[in-house]
Amino acid sequence: xxxxxxxxxxxxxxTQWVKAGTSMLSKHSKTILLPIVGLSIFLxxxxxxxxxxxxxxGKFPGPSAVGxxxxxxxxxxxxERDKADKFYLRQEKRNATKLAKxxxxxxxxxxxxxxxxxxxxxxxxLITVMSGFILAAIIAIPLGISIGLNKSLNAAINxxxxxxxxxxxxxxxxxxxMVVSALYVSDDPIFAKSFINSMITVTLCSIWPMVIxxxxxxxxxxxxxxxxxxxxxxxxxxHIKKIVLPAAVPAIFTGMRMSLGIxxxxxxxxxxxxxxxxxxxxxxxxxxxxxxxxxxxxxTAVIVIGFIGFLLDRIMQKIQFIVSWxxxxxxx
Amino acid sequence: MxxxxxxxxxxxxxxxxxxxxxxxxxxxxxxxxxxFISLIGHSGCGKSTVLNxxxxxxxxxxxxxxxxxxxxxxxxxxxxxxxxxxxxxxxxTAYQNVxxxxxxxxxxxxxxxxxxxxxxxxxxxxxxEHAMHKRPDEISGGMKQRVGxxxxxxxxxxxxxxxxxxxxxxxLTRAHxxxxxxxxxxxxxxxxxMITHDVDEAVLLSDRIIMMTNGPEATIGEILEVxxxxxxxxxxxxxxxxxNHLRASVLEFLYEKQxxxxxxxxxxxxxxxxxxxxxxxxxx
Numbered sequence: 001x002x003x004x005x006x007x008x009x010x011x012x013x014x015t016q017w018v019k020a021g022t023s024m025l026s027k028h029s030k031t032i033l034l035p036i037v038g039l040s041i042f043l044x045x046x047x048x049x050x051x052x053x054x055x056x057x058g059k060f061p062g063p064s065a066v067g068x069x070x071x072x073x074x075x076x077x078x079x080e081r082d083k084a085d086k087f088y089l090r091q092e093k094r095n096a097t098k099l100a101k102x103x104x105x106x107x108x109x110x111x112x113x114x115x116x117x118x119x120x121x122x123x124x125x126l127i128t129v130m131s132g133f134i135l136a137a138i139i140a141i142p143l144g145i146s147i148g149l150n151k152s153l154n155a156a157i158n159x160x161x162x163x164x165x166x167x168x169x170x171x172x173x174x175x176x177x178m179v180v181s182a183l184y185v186s187d188d189p190i191f192a193k194s195f196i197n198s199m200i201t202v203t204l205c206s207i208w209p210m211v212i213x214x215x216x217x218x219x220x221x222x223x224x225x226x227x228x229x230x231x232x233x234x235x236x237x238x239h240i241k242k243i244v245l246p247a248a249v250p251a252i253f254t255g256m257r258m259s260l261g262i263x264x265x266x267x268x269x270x271x272x273x274x275x276x277x278x279x280x281x282x283x284x285x286x287x288x289x290x291x292x293x294x295x296x297x298x299x300t301a302v303i304v305i306g307f308i309g310f311l312l313d314r315i316m317q318k319i320q321f322i323v324s325w326x327x328x329x330x331x332x
Numbered sequence: 333m334x335x336x337x338x339x340x341x342x343x344x345x346x347x348x349x350x351x352x353x354x355x356x357x358x359x360x361x362x363x364x365x366x367x368f369i370s371l372i373g374h375s376g377c378g379k380s381t382v383l384n385x386x387x388x389x390x391x392x393x394x395x396x397x398x399x400x401x402x403x404x405x406x407x408x409x410x411x412x413x414x415x416x417x418x419x420x421x422x423x424x425t426a427y428q429n430v431x432x433x434x435x436x437x438x439x440x441x442x443x444x445x446x447x448x449x450x451x452x453x454x455x456x457x458x459x460x461e462h463a464m465h466k467r468p469d470e471i472s473g474g475m476k477q478r479v480g481x482x483x484x485x486x487x488x489x490x491x492x493x494x495x496x497x498x499x500x501x502x503x504l505t506r507a508h509x510x511x512x513x514x515x516x517x518x519x520x521x522x523x524x525x526m527i528t529h530d531v532d533e534a535v536l537l538s539d540r541i542i543m544m545t546n547g548p549e550a551t552i553g554e555i556l557e558v559x560x561x562x563x564x565x566x567x568x569x570x571x572x573x574x575x576n577h578l579r580a581s582v583l584e585f586l587y588e589k590q591x592x593x594x595x596x597x598x599x600x601x602x603x604x605x606x607x608x609x610x611x612x613x614x615x616x
Contacts, residue, residue, distance in 0.1 A: 224419035227389055230407040232436045232487075242432060246423040325423035325467070 061296035066303060069296045077117040084112040118282060118297075122304065125267060125278035128195060129312075132202025133263045140207045140259070141252060144214025145244065154215065165208040169201050169266040173273055176200050194276035201270040206263035210255040217251020218244055250329040253320040260316055264309045279305055336523055337363040337386070337491055341395035344381050355381055357549035358395070361542060363491075366521045370534040372582065373544030373553075374590065379527045382544075383493050386525065387413050399490060409437045412489035416496045418476040420468040426479045427464045430454060430486050437487045454486040455479070457516055474505040478512070485520070494526040498533065507566065510536060518563060531582045535575060536564060543585045554585055 043063050050062035061069070095107040116124070147154045180196050221244060229243045271280025283301050286294045321330040344356035356378045363369055371379045384390045386397050388407035397404040399411065412433075420429050430451045438447060455464050458478040468476050477497060484492055497513075498506040510533060517524070517537075528534050534541045538558050545553040558578055560569065569575040 224415055224417060225421060227407075227413070227415065228419050228421070230389060231387065231409060231411070231413050232433055233406075233408050234436060238436075243421070246421070249423070 057290060057295050058292050061299045065296040066300050069300045073118040077119040080114055080117050083114055087112045121279050121282040128198045128278060129202060129263050129267045132199040133206055133260055136203040136207040136259060137210060140210035141214050144211045145218050148215035148218025161208055161211060169205045169270050170273055172201050172204050173270055197274055198267060198270050198276045202263045202267050205266040206259040209258035213251050213255025214248060217248035221247045249324050250326040253324055257313055257316045260312050264312060268305060334365060335362045336365040336400060338398040342385060342392040343394040345393040354549045355547055357551050359551055365523055368524045368537055368539045370538040370541045371527045372534050372541055374546055377544045377547050378550040379544060380495060383495050383527055387411050387493050409487040410490045412484035412487040412492055414480050414484045414494040414497045416499055418480040420476055420479055422468050425465045425467050426460055427451060429479055430483045433483045434486050454482040458482045474501055474509060492522045492524045496527050531579055535578050536566060541582060546590050556581060
């Protein structure tokens, strides 16, 4: 009797175990299985659709063509690097032999001028977008704080923000190009003009969400925290440093994430229009090239652009989670 | 004992779209050093406005507040406030929240190790030494309020102002906090003004209970002296006839003399008045 009584809970525990297993499965299915299902359906539809679209450059690229092209692009990059290495090796040897013959010979060192590969263009675009974004943040956050703290300043500046905020990067670009050519004159420029053009265009377009969010975050500060500061008679600067700035951190990050997304979109457009080095130029060059491979290479670029944009936001979210006290707002 | 705080004939008039609205009329009160005062009244009677004027967070239209015979015109740490919803800064730990206050008040008067000692002493006083380095979102509502009190006490204020300090807590936690506060008060003997809605709380903690009439033109209705011996014990007092008598007089004032909910028959006559009262609620 006693032994059978003991067995009953054991039997129950197995069913419980199974239940726990299924609940774990359903938990995983939400985070892993469902996205995989969604992705598979998307790939399938893409394949079907691609097969039935004929363009003057051949069939629209399907998933397999894009996969193939990714491998190609990485291989091209490696070949190009090999070529460059060999070029420098040859140059070194040549200079060495010339120096041996004639000790007064001044060695000529030339840079390799091969074509920039897809991976080079990704790197260029990332550097440009980060520079433009950081420049925007350096201007936007202090400006946003001053606007948020001062109602008169807000009233004065807000109309300007509202007018410039919706301006497309394509409208700014010719102006930026002309102004940079006129003002950035140097015999030995540290940065290429094309880089400055792209960067400033990115800054002009991505600055506004940060200014607006920071100022709103500062203006909407919890009145209780302001009262605490008043009771403590905190000096103005301490008040801003210890109360206002930390209080606005979640709003500042919201603005920064919006801005970075805009910056990345704007950059690709600017690079395309101005033929500035980067992923946008890659897309445009392929379009002008018009080979049978062009469309699949462009489609690859589209997917890489999307993936990088997603990654940039994820990185910002991670930073927000580490820096901000409001962990809940970092999870959105 | 001498008068430390003199609230002298305060009027508070708020401008509204439909003309000016008098929230307070000739509120006059003298508080002695070490006295524990409760302000009680229905919501919207201007209790918080009185406290905010003493704190310097808003200015009386006429009349004024004198602290040690000096007029109060702006907020300052010598009139520390314990806010209703704790008002801790969520990005700082309990320790850092108190530290912010201590660093500001004792900037040139204490060495770094003295400050640390003083911050920890105040957190021990409210029994928060075990969670000193936790952030507000990691501790319970009662604990947050304790830290809020520690922050105020750490400023060594001449007057401690408490705006419904335990209003947002559940009944058991509130009783516990009241006992803690009495214990601290026995030790420090601060001058305290506390706003409350809770009749038991007022009788248990106070030396005097200031009962306010309903607005508009709210003012002090009656003042009740609570001469119960200290230390006070809530269980023993529950059967104490003097305690129950005091409690009854507060209840009588609130629910008979200053009845807030009007009878249906008189509603029409007073509809104008009700509107004004509603405004008072919004303002306060």
